[in-house]
Amino acid sequence: MICHLGVIVDGAPRVVPTAYGRDGDTLYLHGSTGARSLAEAAGREVCVTVTHLDGIVLARSIFHHSVNYRSAMIYGTPRPVTDPGERLAGLRAICEHLAPGRWDIVRRPSRKELAATAVLALSLEEASVKVRQGPPRDEEADYALDVWAGVLPVHQVFGEPIPDPLLRPGIPPSGIPGR
Amino acid sequence: MICHLGVIVDGAPRVVPTAYGRDGDTLYLHGSTGARSLAEAAGREVCVTVTHLDGIVLARSIFHHSVNYRSAMIYGTPRPVTDPGERLAGLRAICEHLAPGRWDIVRRPSRKELAATAVLALSLEEASVKVRQGPPRDEEADYALDVWAGVLPVHQVFGEPIPDPLLRPGIPPSGIPGR
Numbered sequence: 561m562i563c564h565l566g567v568i569v570d571g572a573p574r575v576v577p578t579a580y581g582r583d584g585d586t587l588y589l590h591g592s593t594g595a596r597s598l599a600e601a602a603g604r605e606v607c608v609t610v611t612h613l614d615g616i617v618l619a620r621s622i623f624h625h626s627v628n629y630r631s632a633m634i635y636g637t638p639r640p641v642t643d644p645g646e647r648l649a650g651l652r653a654i655c656e657h658l659a660p661g662r663w664d665i666v667r668r669p670s671r672k673e674l675a676a677t678a679v680l681a682l683s684l685e686e687a688s689v690k691v692r693q694g695p696p697r698d699e700e701a702d703y704a705l706d707v708w709a710g711v712l713p714v715h716q717v718f719g720e721p722i723p724d725p726l727l728r729p730g731i732p733p734s735g736i737p738g739r
Numbered sequence: 740m741i742c743h744l745g746v747i748v749d750g751a752p753r754v755v756p757t758a759y760g761r762d763g764d765t766l767y768l769h770g771s772t773g774a775r776s777l778a779e780a781a782g783r784e785v786c787v788t789v790t791h792l793d794g795i796v797l798a799r800s801i802f803h804h805s806v807n808y809r810s811a812m813i814y815g816t817p818r819p820v821t822d823p824g825e826r827l828a829g830l831r832a833i834c835e836h837l838a839p840g841r842w843d844i845v846r847r848p849s850r851k852e853l854a855a856t857a858v859l860a861l862s863l864e865e866a867s868v869k870v871r872q873g874p875p876r877d878e879e880a881d882y883a884l885d886v887w888a889g890v891l892p893v894h895q896v897f898g899e900p901i902p903d904p905l906l907r908p909g910i911p912p913s914g915i916p917g918r
Contacts, residue, residue, distance in 0.1 A: 561893070562792055562806065564743040566752035573745035573752050575788040577810050609743055609754040613895075616740075616916065621846040622834055623856070627741065631756050655801055659891075666886050667800040677802070695903040703905060707845050708913050710902040712838075714740070716792075719892030724874040727888055734887050737795065 561658060561716070565589065566607040567600050574600075580608065581653030587634060587682040588641070588650035598678050601638050608634045608682060616712040619696035620705045626692060628711060634687045638680035650679045658737075665735045740837060740895070744768065745786040746779050753779075759787065760832030766813060766861040767820070767829035777857050780817050787813045787861060795891040798875035799884045805871060807890060813866040817859035829858045837916075844914045 563580045566573055578598075581588045587608060591598035615628035641647050652663050669677065696709050718738045733739065742759045745752055757777075760767045766787060770777035794807035820826050831842050848856065875888050897917045912918070 561795075562790065562808075564745075564754050564788060564790070566743075566745040566754035566786075568747060568752050572784040572814065573747050573786045575743050575745035575754055575786045575812065577788060577790040577808065579806065605751040607745075607752045607754045609756060611741065611743070611756040613741055615898075615901075616838055618838055618841060618900075618915065619845065621848070621852075622830065622842065623846075623848050623852040625834055625838055625841065625845075627758065627837065629741075629756065633754065635751065651801065655804055658806065659795055659797055659804055662797060662804065663801065666798065666804075667802075667881055667884060669800070669802050673800075673802040695901070695905070698905075702846055703907070705846060706910060708902070708910050708915065709906055710900055712900050712915055712917070713898030715896050715898055717894050717896055719794075719894055721797075722794075722874070722890045722892065724888040724890075726874070726877075726882060728882070731885060731887050736797065736887065736891055738891070 563608050563610045565601065566609070567604065569596065569600050579654050579658055581650065581655070581657040583649060583653045585684045587684055588653050589638065589680045589682065590651060590654055591678055593676055593678045598680065602640045602678070602680055603637060605635070605637050606682065613714050614693065615714050617696050618709055618712060620698045620702040620707050620709050624696050624698050626696070628693050629691070631690045632687055634682060634684055636682050636686055638682045641679040641681050647674065647679045650681060651677065660737050661735050742787050742789045744780065745788070746783065748775065748779050758833050758837055760829065760834070760836040762828060762832045764863045766863055767832050768817065768859045768861065769830060769833055770857055772855055772857045777859065781819045781857070781859055782816060784814070784816050785861065792893050793872065794893050796875050797888055797891060799877045799881040799886050799888050803875050803877050805875070807872050808870070810869045811866055813861060813863055815861050815865055817861045820858040820860050826853065826858045829860060830856065839916050840914050
């Protein structure tokens with residue numbers, strides 16, 4: 561649901577969790593125009609990493625303990641999005657990724673809100689993917705050990721929606737992702 | 740359970756998901772001695788970010804959609820750990836963080852395995868924490884809108900353990916985190 565954006569600020573790496581959206585071969589990021597990491601990312605090389613943790617690999621030796629995961633790293637130089645249409649499309653992609661269905665039922669961004677929002681576009685052209693799946697791979701001799709081995713799956717799940725304390729009475733739950 | 744390690748490689752940022760462990764005020768990272776990102780991280784500035792996604796904040800306007808999260812960013816220059824005792828302690832911290840209870844029941848690292856493993860120590864001295872919690876904060880006028888608003892909690896949960904297909908019969912489940 562979120563990515564980790566790596567930028568170089570004052571010569572040192574900075575890794576910031578942030579929302580993202582995808583439209584075809586373009587990844588969109590957004591942030592406050594006042595946010596330094598996002599401002600520093602425009603026109604400079606970045607690395608955006610998205611990781612799904614799928615499980616904990618419980619092996620018969622410490623050495624072969626591992627995690628099952630799927631990870632994508634995207635490298636490139638983000639382009640500040642200035643075209644009003646693409647800015648809206650980028651924001652829509654980000655919002656729909658996090659909260660599908662909301663764009664069409666809530667208030668769209670005002671001119672003032674749009675002016676306070678920076679949108680960056682990053683091509684998916686240069687990317688690498690790393691994956692580990694499946695059971696542990698132990699040393700031959702260790703299969704004789706009397707220890708349970710396997711994979712403990714890890715899932716990300718939604719809990720029960722928590723209504724805003726300021727929600728007016730009589731508004732039914734709607735536009736809630738996954739429902 | 741995992742962190743994202745940001746390093747500068749050939750002048751560009753690289754963000755790699757990896758396991759970590761903590762012992763007091765020290766964060767430990769490990770990896771194959773052949774892994775480039777880890778090798779590049781020793782003696783150079785890094786940023787390690789750990790993020791817990793807690794919920795999706797569903798507001799009455801696109802602009803105020805957000806996520807609830809807790810995030811820690813640790814900045815510093817990792818020290819390669821060479822002392823054999825600290826190397827083992829660091830590996831133990833990493834293993835116990837991911838899979839508590841395993842260290843004492845599975846085979847410990849051999850001399851050959853230890854030689855193939857790089858361990859880095861990063862002080863927690865320079866770190867920053869970012870948190871967002873609670874309900875959406877909407878514009879005054881938007882509270883009149885007929886749209887459900889609130890928080891959709893996000894949890895990371897364990898599934899049913901999947902035994903290794905090569906598990907010998909008669910070995911009961913044990914040393915499984917969270918059970």
